[in-house]
Amino acid sequence: xxxxxxxxxxxxxxxxxxxxxxxxxxxxxxxxxxxxxxxxxxxxxxxxxxxxxxxxxxxxxxxxxxxxxxxxxxxxxxxxxxxxxxxxxxxxxxxxxxxxxxxxxxxxxxxx
Numbered sequence: 637x638x639x640x641x642x643x644x645x646x647x648x649x650x651x652x653x654x655x656x657x658x659x660x661x662x663x664x665x666x667x668x669x670x671x672x673x674x675x676x677x678x679x680x681x682x683x684x685x686x687x688x689x690x691x692x693x694x695x696x697x698x699x700x701x702x703x704x705x706x707x708x709x710x711x712x713x714x715x716x717x718x719x720x721x722x723x724x725x726x727x728x729x730x731x732x733x734x735x736x737x738x739x740x741x742x743x744x745x746x747x748x
Contacts (some may be wrong), residue, residue: 637667638698639651639654639695643692674717674718678717695713712729715729
C-alpha cells in the first residue's frame with residue numbers, strides 16, 4: 637500500500653509513512669475495506685491543512701488479491717480520496733473486481 641500526499645498548489649508529492657500512526661490491526665482493516673482508506677485520507681487532509689498545505693490531494697495505491705485471484709488494484713489510484721463522498725450512491729473510485737476467468741488479461745502485479 638502506498639499513500640501519496642500532493643500539494644495542489646506546488647505539485648509537491650510526499651509519500652506518507654502511515655506505519656508511524658497506523659497499528660497492524662488498522663492496516664489490515666485498511667486493505668480489506670476501501671471506505672477505511674477514505675477515512676484515513678480525510679484525516680491526512682485535515683492534518684496537512686494544519687501544517688500549511690492549503691488544498692492537499694490524498695491518493696493511494698492498494699493492490700490486493702481476493703479469493704486466490706491474481707493481485708489487482710482495489711481503488712482508483714488517480715482519485716483524491718480526501719474528496720470522496722462515501723455516502724454517495726456511486727462508488728466509482730472502487731475498482732471493479734476482475735473475475736478469475738479474465739485473469740489472463742490482468743496486468744502483472746509489478747505493472748500495477
